[in-house]
Amino acid sequence: MIRLKRINYLLIFTAILLASCFREDEVVVPQKPGNLETVVIEMLPDYTIQTWFSFEHGIVSSCNRDSWDLAIATREGDYTLWLNTSLFMYAAHSGITEFSVPLQTAGMEWKFDASDGSEAGNAIGKWWTADTSGFRGNGEVLLIDRGIDSEGFSRGFLKIQPYIDPLSGEVSIRIARPDGTNERVFDFPRDPVRRFSTLSFDNGAPDPQTEPPAGRWDLLFTTYTTLLFTNTGEPYPYLVNGVLLNDTLVMAALDTLKPFTEIDRDYAETVWLSSSRDMIGYEWKKINGDVTSGDITYTAQSGWTYLVRNREGLFFKMRFIDFYNNQGKKGYPTFEFQRL
Numbered sequence: 370m371i372r373l374k375r376i377n378y379l380l381i382f383t384a385i386l387l388a389s390c391f392r393e394d395e396v397v398v399p400q401k402p403g404n405l406e407t408v409v410i411e412m413l414p415d416y417t418i419q420t421w422f423s424f425e426h427g428i429v430s431s432c433n434r435d436s437w438d439l440a441i442a443t444r445e446g447d448y449t450l451w452l453n454t455s456l457f458m459y460a461a462h463s464g465i466t467e468f469s470v471p472l473q474t475a476g477m478e479w480k481f482d483a484s485d486g487s488e489a490g491n492a493i494g495k496w497w498t499a500d501t502s503g504f505r506g507n508g509e510v511l512l513i514d515r516g517i518d519s520e521g522f523s524r525g526f527l528k529i530q531p532y533i534d535p536l537s538g539e540v541s542i543r544i545a546r547p548d549g550t551n552e553r554v555f556d557f558p559r560d561p562v563r564r565f566s567t568l569s570f571d572n573g574a575p576d577p578q579t580e581p582p583a584g585r586w587d588l589l590f591t592t593y594t595t596l597l598f599t600n601t602g603e604p605y606p607y608l609v610n611g612v613l614l615n616d617t618l619v620m621a622a623l624d625t626l627k628p629f630t631e632i633d634r635d636y637a638e639t640v641w642l643s644s645s646r647d648m649i650g651y652e653w654k655k656i657n658g659d660v661t662s663g664d665i666t667y668t669a670q671s672g673w674t675y676l677v678r679n680r681e682g683l684f685f686k687m688r689f690i691d692f693y694n695n696q697g698k699k700g701y702p703t704f705e706f707q708r709l
Contacts, residue, residue, distance in 0.1 A: 611651030
């Protein structure tokens with residue numbers, strides 16, 4: 370009996386200790402549902418605009434999608450490099466470390482970043498190592514296909530060599546054409562308040578940075594590269610127009626069965642949510658017509674509801690109701706949302 374009492378005391382003490390480890394602000398007090406709001410995002414007919422959106426504050430920031438080429442993760446110990454897939458960019462490993470060696474683009478194995486944001490789908494992969502003296506790059510020269518512009522023309526090729534200063538941990542990128550001409554070096558600052566810091570191969574790191582601080586936005590409206598499949602199941606990369614999550618802080622789910630008006634917070638709390646970057650994606654609009662000929666129109670899937678839990682733990686429901694503006698021009702996603 371004495372032994373059992375000691376075990377019970379230990380369990381009680383452990384429960385109290387564990388409870389004290391949780392932050393008080395992790396508990397979100399339910400609020401009254403908000404008003405139904407309607408938002409139009411201006412991507413333009415050629416989809417040149419990227420827009421960061423917050424359910425609480427509306428449109429946070431916008432930019433031309435060709436204003437940056439490369440992004441770097443800002444978490445401690447994470448130096449993952451991400452391509453701007455809104456431009457249909459690719460990367461290839463050269464297997465060499467001597468930057469002055471001219472490179473050929475033909476015959477390379479080209480990869481693009483998976484649209485779900487997974488590390489396994491990252492085209493460049495882990496280009497750095499860590500030891501007792503700090504972090505350092507592996508020195509490999511990478512080939513970059515800069516993708517296409519808004520008119521579908523090639524933006525050309527470059528080779529890059531990322532470098533980490535072993536003392537300061539600061540990152541720089543050595544850049545040149547594949548033949549070695551037009552060489553330059555840009556510093557690549559990593560701003561810890563942001564999910565990614567961005568860099569332009571033409572102008573270096575923008576100031577202020579392209580992407581807003583991670584705590585200020587929920588959704589990114591943009592084009593991006595993803596993998597589609599033919600009628601026979603053959604995969605092929607394609608540039609789509611859709612919505613990506615702030616996948617470090619926001620989660621979402623799709624419900625195609627329950628009517629939008631009937632979804633409340635109690636129901637939302639029972640739904641399994643995903644942090645995959647392309648959880649909302651592009652399929653909220655139905656394509657009508659022949660894709661190969663370009664003679665197509667879009668119809669919003671207004672019967673689909675997306676449930677989103679934002680940075681503050683608040684639930685929202687949203688549905689798309691149009692992809693055209695009042696003048697009938699495409700590239701203007703329109704959606705309704707309500708805080709639950």
